Amino acid sequence: MSTPNFAEAIVLRRAQLTPHMVRLTFQSEFATDFSPGAPGGYLKILAPAPGEVGPPPLDLQTAKRAMRTYTLRHVRPAENEFDVDFVVHGDEGIAGPWARLAKSGDRILVSRPGALKFSTEGANWHLFVADLSSIPAAAVELEALPSDAIGDAFFEIPSDEDRQPIRTPTGIRMHWIIKADPHAPSDALIHAVQNTDWHSGEPSVFVAGEFALAGALRTYFRKQQPTRKDLTYISSYWKLGLIEPEHKAFKAQVA
Numbered sequence: 001m002s003t004p005n006f007a008e009a010i011v012l013r014r015a016q017l018t019p020h021m022v023r024l025t026f027q028s029e030f031a032t033d034f035s036p037g038a039p040g041g042y043l044k045i046l047a048p049a050p051g052e053v054g055p056p057p058l059d060l061q062t063a064k065r066a067m068r069t070y071t072l073r074h075v076r077p078a079e080n081e082f083d084v085d086f087v088v089h090g091d092e093g094i095a096g097p098w099a100r101l102a103k104s105g106d107r108i109l110v111s112r113p114g115a116l117k118f119s120t121e122g123a124n125w126h127l128f129v130a131d132l133s134s135i136p137a138a139a140v141e142l143e144a145l146p147s148d149a150i151g152d153a154f155f156e157i158p159s160d161e162d163r164q165p166i167r168t169p170t171g172i173r174m175h176w177i178i179k180a181d182p183h184a185p186s187d188a189l190i191h192a193v194q195n196t197d198w199h200s201g202e203p204s205v206f207v208a209g210e211f212a213l214a215g216a217l218r219t220y221f222r223k224q225q226p227t228r229k230d231l232t233y234i235s236s237y238w239k240l241g242l243i244e245p246e247h248k249a250f251k252a253q254v255a
């Protein structure tokens with residue numbers, strides 16, 4: 001089933017990257033058009049709800065409620081392939097629970113990608129802050145930096161085993177912060193970011209993750225450590241206790 005905006009994507013392979021993250025490799029007719037700049041962009045996906053098989057029907061009401069947002073981690077247009085790294089966050093929801101059990105041959109619907117509005121152009125150094133949901137986007141950006149880039153990346157993960165290999169320039173210091181309880185606030189991560197050495201010159205700042213984390217650091221950077229707007233990306237990727245469409249509506253309300 002395909003429409004101008006959505007196409008079927010079939011799972012080719014799965015790899016358990018870490019205990020809480022699974023990488024699914026998909027094949028889709030859309031992937032032939034993915035430009036080399038597409039990784040780091042995001043897709044809307046429609047996966048079957050728990051207990052259902054195949055992609056959900058593409059009627060507007062179902063789509064609105066079931067659509068979820070994921071990052072293109074890698075694209076291989078010549079092979080019609082792309083990778084998405086899914087957080088395995090439990091039984092609640094659609095996409096996470098689906099990915100936890102997905103196997104080759106399973107099908108979903110995917111949109112064409114939207115571009116991540118983040119630029120490091122002209123920055124002297126780089127600061128990255130991510131939780132599991134935004135590690136894929138941060139990793140794409142980190143791996144695209146020039147080899148002499150410097151800075152710090154703070155990644156919040158639920159256990160030591162959730163560290164994952166990322167090909168960062170040697171001048172980027174990686175800080176893995178463990179937070180085992182997903183319901184606990186990201187105090188250790190926020191504290192670490194606020195106490196990091198500030199390099200000289202203009203930083204690019206990437207912050208994405210749970211709503212409260214993004215909110216706390218948005219306030220911090222606005223009030224205490226102002227950064228250049230065109231080099232700053234701060235985004236809430238999900239919110240504890242809300243499904244994605246509720247999170248989106250909530251964000252729109254408080255914006």
Ligand SMILES: Cc1cc2nc3c(=O)[nH]c(=O)nc-3n(C[C@H](O)[C@H](O)[C@H](O)COP(=O)(O)OP(=O)(O)OC[C@H]3O[C@@H](n4cnc5c(N)ncnc54)[C@H](O)[C@@H]3O)c2cc1C
Pocket residue numbers: 042068069070071072084085086087088089092093094095096097132133134136137182236237238239240241242243244245
């Ligand atoms: C631009 C963008 C890019 C994103 N890229 C990725 C990506 O590459 N990989 C990825 O895994 N996520 C990514 N996300 C986050 C993802 O869209 C959300 O986590 C989404 O809510 C997952 O859908 P779901 O159906 O699994 O859960 P939902 O039905 O939306 O939520 C069900 C329950 O699970 C909780 N929940 C949702 N996400 C998480 C989580 N990460 N950890 C713990 N609890 C959670 C919710 O609070 C809710 O209580 C991205 C979000 C955005 C905006």
